[in-house]
Amino acid sequence: EAGVVQSPRYKIIEKKQPVAFWCNPISGHNTLYWYRQNLGQGPELLIRYENEEAVDDSQLPKDRFSAERLKGVDSTLKIQPAELGDSAVYLCASSLDPVFLTFGAGSRLTVL
Amino acid sequence: QKEVEQNSGPLSVPEGAIASLNCTYSDRGSQSFFWYRQYSGKSPELIMFIYSNGDKEDGRFTAQLNKASQYVSLLIRDSQPSDSATYLCAVIFGNEKLTFGTGTRLTIIP
Numbered sequence: 180e181a182g183v184v185q186s187p188r189y190k191i192i193e194k195k196q197p198v199a200f201w202c203n204p205i206s207g208h209n210t211l212y213w214y215r216q217n218l219g220q221g222p223e224l225l226i227r228y229e230n231e232e233a234v235d236d237s238q239l240p241k242d243r244f245s246a247e248r249l250k251g252v253d254s255t256l257k258i259q260p261a262e263l264g265d266s267a268v269y270l271c272a273s274s275l276d277p278v279f280l281t282f283g284a285g286s287r288l289t290v291l
Numbered sequence: 292q293k294e295v296e297q298n299s300g301p302l303s304v305p306e307g308a309i310a311s312l313n314c315t316y317s318d319r320g321s322q323s324f325f326w327y328r329q330y331s332g333k334s335p336e337l338i339m340f341i342y343s344n345g346d347k348e349d350g351r352f353t354a355q356l357n358k359a360s361q362y363v364s365l366l367i368r369d370s371q372p373s374d375s376a377t378y379l380c381a382v383i384f385g386n387e388k389l390t391f392g393t394g395t396r397l398t399i400i401p
Contacts (some may be wrong), residue, residue: 204357212389218396219299219393220393220394221295221381221391221392221393222335222379222391223381223391224388224389224390227388235388241296253305270334270335277383277389278323278340278383279337279340280337281337282334282335282336283334284333284334285334
């Protein structure tokens with residue numbers, strides 16, 4: 180069984196540029212999460228989807244971050260424009276229930 | 292603000308000894324508790340979960356939960372160099388939001 184697939188693995192951009200991350204969850208997992216992990220910190224939830232619906236986006240900085248999950252499968256997280264403080268690893272996870280999450284390998288963003 | 296607190300370490304333990312990792316949480320109503328292991332440059336991997344007060348054992352790992360003290364711990368017996376990683380404590384608060392601590396970096400010394 181394929182795990183959670185994320186791309187790109189690494190992205191280096193200059194500040195004020197846009198960036199997008201893509202996630203394909205485990206087949207059949209209705210719940211999808213985007214977490215951000217800063218160096219030396221634990222993951223912080225940005226947004227949680229139940230199928231196509233964003234059920235928790237309270238921590239998503241909506242002025243520059245957006246996310247979508249069309250057809251309740253793949254998801255895209257976008258940052259526009261990126262700031263220096265956005266440098267982090269962006270982790271996608273999926274689950275059958277809100278308890279047992281499986282994480283993807285992550286997308287490491289460096290903003291110069 | 293619901294919080295999960297961990298000592299960031301680093302915690303150094305000799306090979307073969309018991310590693311003890313601790314975590315406290317702020318919401319007395321929390322019901323579900325997890326330990327994730329994260330190797331450097333890798334994503335978190337679930338290794339233990341516990342719902343009830345007391346101990347839960349799985350191989351060399353034992354999770355301990357004390358809800359009255361709002362305290363959860365992870366013991367690793369017969370520590371191996373491959374156990375060197377960051378261990379993240381995570382708690383599901385009432386809104387089903389999985390919240391992570393900052394992690395404890397564990398180093399097993401051969």
